[in-house]
Amino acid sequence: MNILIFSTFHLPPLFIGLNLELIQRNIDLGNTVYLVDCNSSFSECGFNTTKLKYMCEICKYRENEGLKHIDGNIKRFSLNKIITVQDREVAKDFISEIVTIKKDLRYMDFEVGEAVFSSYISKTRNSELVSDTDQPILKKLTFNSILIYESIKRFIDEYNIDELALFNGRWDYYRAALTAAREKNLNIEVFENYRVGGYMELFGDNLPHGIKNKNDIIEEFWNSATDVVERQNLADSFFHNKRSGDFTISKSFTEKQLKGKLPASFDKNKRTFVLFNSSDDEFAAVGKEYDNPYFSDQTSGILFIVDYFKNKTDCQLIIRMHPNLQGLKRPYLDPLYNLKNLFDNIHLVKPEDDIDTYNLVDVAEKVLVFNSTIGLEASFWGKPVILLGKSLYVNNVVYIPKDKADILQLFESNLTPLHKDNARKYGYYFTKGGVKTKYYNNKKNGDIFFKNSSLTNLPIWFKVYYKTLKLFKVKN
Numbered sequence: 001m002n003i004l005i006f007s008t009f010h011l012p013p014l015f016i017g018l019n020l021e022l023i024q025r026n027i028d029l030g031n032t033v034y035l036v037d038c039n040s041s042f043s044e045c046g047f048n049t050t051k052l053k054y055m056c057e058i059c060k061y062r063e064n065e066g067l068k069h070i071d072g073n074i075k076r077f078s079l080n081k082i083i084t085v086q087d088r089e090v091a092k093d094f095i096s097e098i099v100t101i102k103k104d105l106r107y108m109d110f111e112v113g114e115a116v117f118s119s120y121i122s123k124t125r126n127s128e129l130v131s132d133t134d135q136p137i138l139k140k141l142t143f144n145s146i147l148i149y150e151s152i153k154r155f156i157d158e159y160n161i162d163e164l165a166l167f168n169g170r171w172d173y174y175r176a177a178l179t180a181a182r183e184k185n186l187n188i189e190v191f192e193n194y195r196v197g198g199y200m201e202l203f204g205d206n207l208p209h210g211i212k213n214k215n216d217i218i219e220e221f222w223n224s225a226t227d228v229v230e231r232q233n234l235a236d237s238f239f240h241n242k243r244s245g246d247f248t249i250s251k252s253f254t255e256k257q258l259k260g261k262l263p264a265s266f267d268k269n270k271r272t273f274v275l276f277n278s279s280d281d282e283f284a285a286v287g288k289e290y291d292n293p294y295f296s297d298q299t300s301g302i303l304f305i306v307d308y309f310k311n312k313t314d315c316q317l318i319i320r321m322h323p324n325l326q327g328l329k330r331p332y333l334d335p336l337y338n339l340k341n342l343f344d345n346i347h348l349v350k351p352e353d354d355i356d357t358y359n360l361v362d363v364a365e366k367v368l369v370f371n372s373t374i375g376l377e378a379s380f381w382g383k384p385v386i387l388l389g390k391s392l393y394v395n396n397v398v399y400i401p402k403d404k405a406d407i408l409q410l411f412e413s414n415l416t417p418l419h420k421d422n423a424r425k426y427g428y429y430f431t432k433g434g435v436k437t438k439y440y441n442n443k444k445n446g447d448i449f450f451k452n453s454s455l456t457n458l459p460i461w462f463k464v465y466y467k468t469l470k471l472f473k474v475k476n
Contacts, residue, residue, distance in 0.1 A: 015167060017449070037079070054469035084151070148177055149177075167191060189202060195430070273318070279324050369386075371389050371391035
């Protein structure tokens, strides 16, 4: 088989590490491996929107050094070698007709607007991208993405490619290649980093965020366990470890919180509802299945909840802002900060506050979430959880309102906790799921290895070089 590995960004060592794993695996299987990379084809990308040269230098260095560990032949092409003058004319003509890049922009079958928004939102953590600064960047990313889409379609035909493998798939340049491969009816393997110890996830022709596909994987993994006692014990250990501040697949945000601490204004004699918000940017452009069915955004949803509770003197609403929002200043967060001390029975816990997240769960009558994983955890700890948006954990873990009016009805209903096994399925997968890698390994401290060689460490001479570029903000 002819396998195309598409990868245009290698600054984080895990990116190149997983690509090396897929390259070596396919060589071992006897496949012909083609690698299409950036290698300074573009001066900017969704990760490096300001054209900083030091980022490109690290990206190229990690890739070139990593490829030295591959045993076997790779047919390597950079985008600037396969993009044609005609591709540039086509992209230029398309962009010239666009006044404002919006999330729903399409180029043929390519959802290019969502692709560039997904990348740029991750970079800026801002979903309102209409400023004079944002739009030129979005237009350039759109232009480059169209070049990739067109050139990869042609590359697939020219080299008789049978399968595309690429990391994650949701970012601008990666989504362009993914869409091209789908149009050409290729086999597709989207892969993603997973838990520590050298594990990855394989999603086929699906993005990692795909709710149905991910739940099918988790359900199959749960049902495949032969020892149900061990399965339950491992699932339970995930939730206990998370509560203690340990992590398996993502960092802990509770390590700086004071165990048992509640807001000073907490009233133990009132019915307590705790609302955990999320980072709005995380799922702002990953597909329509994450579109909120009740609210235009989290802020409007929170204000809707506040309006309901503000006059209910027998209740208190505690809003726990996600610690990941610490230090972030965005207009969409201002209405939340303005709630501080605005109503006697509504208490705002800011991202940096050391209030104990798990004690908030313990004292809650009901937990309200948009898509934060604390909703999954709260369900395990025996709390009724009401989902106010879209999330991965949908299989009888949370109460899902029929409509906006039903949200209020659920507040007043006598809800019982849902069975813990529903949450355990996720805990079990997070603890033991994923595909074991053969050559790639990721340590808990963040170090990345390929064939036992560190991909994380950089030589002193190169550190001096790139830090000099960074200090003087040298551009491409």
